[in-house]
């Protein structure tokens with residue numbers, strides 16, 4: 001599992017900013033309606049991915065409700081290290097995705113308010129038991145992700161305390177001003193951010209990426 005993932009990079013300058021800030025992973029977004037979308041057929045996307053790989057970054061492809069066959073085509077063209085399923089994919093289809101031979105990260109999309117540990121467990125467990133890493137994010141409805149909304153971090157901590165062996169990543173509404181508090185409250189050991197390191201929306205800011213990584217590392221000590 002990555003430690004700090006900057007999701008929705010689109011340019012080599014974004015990759016440079018991620019590397020110099022010390023994050024270890026980038027998300028390449030293949031959901032067409034997203035402002036962070038990359039065309040997998042474009043040579044520039046494969047070049048961006050190769051540039052991230054050459055820079056030692058872990059490349060996570062973000063997909064929403066795509067078939068395993070289509071994801072396999074993107075992997076072959078672009079080159080990825082892991083697949084993030086961020087839609088309404090079903091556990092019953094997991095074998096098809098697993099046959100692609102890459103680590104799978106499933107986005108468990110939760111309501112924004114207070115949650116009982118049992119509720120988080122009910123939504124996350126089927127994926128954990130089938131060897132998926134999990135990323136806890138806000139349920140953003142048809143937008144699916146990248147919404148800038150936060151989860152209730154205390155609820156995540158209560159669930160995590162009961163399942164200390166589960167490795168998970170925190171997403172949803174993180175930015176440099178709140179990531180330390182989010183880590184302290186939730187106990188997250190991995191974080192993921194998209195909109196919180198952008199200004200304007202959809203455009204990564206090297207300053208915001210840098211500040212986000214500084215605050216994250218200081219929270220982890």
Ligand SMILES: O=C(O)c1ccccc1NCC(=O)[C@H](O)[C@H](O)COP(=O)(O)O
Nearest residue numbers: 007034145146147148172173193194195
């Ligand atoms: O970022 C998107 O536009 C997006 C769209 C559809 C599915 C997933 C998407 N992003 C995936 C991520 O891992 C984001 O970093 C995560 O949802 C958190 O986003 P944000 O709240 O903006 O930090």
